[in-house]
Amino acid sequence: MMSTSTFPETRSWRIAPAGQLLTAEFDGQTVVYHTGAGHTHWVSPVAAAVLNCLKRSLHDEAGLYESLSELVSQEDLLMLAESLRETLDHLKNLSLIEPA
Amino acid sequence: MMRIRDFSDRELADRLAQGLDLRTGPFIFHIQSRDDPVFSGLRRLYADFPVSEAGVRDFHISVCRPANLRRWYRPQVVFKHDRESPFKPLPANHAFASLEWGMNWCIAGYAHHFLTLHAAVLERNGRAVMLPGEPGAGKSTLTAALSLSGWRLLTDETALVDLDTGVLWPMARPVNLKNHSIDIIQAFSSDAVFGDKAFDTHKGTVSHLKPSLDTVMRMDEPCRIGWVVFPRWQADLPARLTRRPRADTFVYAAENSFNYSVLGETGFRALERLIREAECFDFHYSRLEDALLAFDRLST
Numbered sequence: 228m229m230s231t232s233t234f235p236e237t238r239s240w241r242i243a244p245a246g247q248l249l250t251a252e253f254d255g256q257t258v259v260y261h262t263g264a265g266h267t268h269w270v271s272p273v274a275a276a277v278l279n280c281l282k283r284s285l286h287d288e289a290g291l292y293e294s295l296s297e298l299v300s301q302e303d304l305l306m307l308a309e310s311l312r313e314t315l316d317h318l319k320n321l322s323l324i325e326p327a
Numbered sequence: 328m329m330r331i332r333d334f335s336d337r338e339l340a341d342r343l344a345q346g347l348d349l350r351t352g353p354f355i356f357h358i359q360s361r362d363d364p365v366f367s368g369l370r371r372l373y374a375d376f377p378v379s380e381a382g383v384r385d386f387h388i389s390v391c392r393p394a395n396l397r398r399w400y401r402p403q404v405v406f407k408h409d410r411e412s413p414f415k416p417l418p419a420n421h422a423f424a425s426l427e428w429g430m431n432w433c434i435a436g437y438a439h440h441f442l443t444l445h446a447a448v449l450e451r452n453g454r455a456v457m458l459p460g461e462p463g464a465g466k467s468t469l470t471a472a473l474s475l476s477g478w479r480l481l482t483d484e485t486a487l488v489d490l491d492t493g494v495l496w497p498m499a500r501p502v503n504l505k506n507h508s509i510d511i512i513q514a515f516s517s518d519a520v521f522g523d524k525a526f527d528t529h530k531g532t533v534s535h536l537k538p539s540l541d542t543v544m545r546m547d548e549p550c551r552i553g554w555v556v557f558p559r560w561q562a563d564l565p566a567r568l569t570r571r572p573r574a575d576t577f578v579y580a581a582e583n584s585f586n587y588s589v590l591g592e593t594g595f596r597a598l599e600r601l602i603r604e605a606e607c608f609d610f611h612y613s614r615l616e617d618a619l620l621a622f623d624r625l626s627t
């Protein structure tokens with residue numbers, strides 16, 4: 228398990244509050260729509276998992292890593308930290324999430 | 328119930344001058360015009376459509392000559408909705424095309440009791456196929472050919488998704504064909520009845536294909552989705568259907584909806600139900616005959 232020192236800033240994230248995040252899953256692939264941002268996106272499995280966590284409650288990066296690490300194989304765990312950072316940046320750029 | 332064909336020329340012209348309540352699927356258009364192309368377009372292409380006497384209208388529209396010198400010099404027409412003109416005046420011989428585009432504009436802008444998607448819809452054996460597609464992909468040509476080959480036309484332009492039940496509602500209006508597609512469909516079927524051509528429009532030459540009697544008589548009969556097929560005409564390719572991810576189809580449909588964002592969660596859920604019920608495909612074809620065979624196989 229990775230320690231929180233991998234995310235030295237330990238930023239917390241939340242769903243962008245100016246709207247509602249809606250999700251639909253088709254054949255294992257996820258589509259999201261944020262009523263505030265007004266756009267629909269087909270997101271990666273990691274992004275879908277991040278959004279699912281944040282829909283339940285505000286999370287910091289270490290907490291997200293911990294939640295997601297339960298969903299991936301040991302091999303994929305090595306890539307998860309980098310993938311999580313990229314995903315958070317991507318979702319922020321799409322105005323779906325924001326630092327809390 | 329009176330239909331356009333039940334009126335004499337004189338009666339139809341008088342009705343149009345006063346305002347004719349044309350019903351097309353769930354909409355009643357109150358149409359006012361004294362222009363010949365509008366008269367002849369309605370006479371020929373909407374002959375089987377009912378005229379409502381209920382006095383309740385969804386849209387008040389008109390196609391008229393502007394009251395200026397252009398009445399005589401290179402005459403123009405202007406489309407109006409509720410006495411406002413959303414478009415610039417067009418040459419007089421574009422009057423019927425202007426009416427059709429204006430009707431589309433009304434539905435796209437105001438029919439928010441449906442989820443409206445930019446796509447053609449046809450039905451066979453109780454299931455509907457929806458055809459979205461980029462301009463130039465061959466959607467209208469394929470729609471016209473299918474409608475002349477045993478498929479019931481629901482719409483060639485705007486799919487109407489019921490927000491409560493998810494069914495697709497027909498409008499049964501004429502198919503808008505452009506440029507070379509007009510010749511292709513004229514050659515394809517001797518049953519094809521066209522309106523007059525409008526030349527040099529912003530879409531080139533356009534003409535409208537009359538919907539079949541069956542299409543019009545069943546304009547109150549909605550249908551559940553069966554398939555979403557993205558057609559693309561490509562020279563020298565055999566007709567081929569390939570699976571397309573539903574998630575990708577959802578995003579495309581959302582981006583090509585007229586009112587998905589206006590509807591918010593209601594639109595999202597309506598589209599989710601529609602895509603969940605549908606099988607989704609990309610479809611490449613070069614010959615209409617091959618395309619029709621592929622669609623026959625799909626529907627049986």
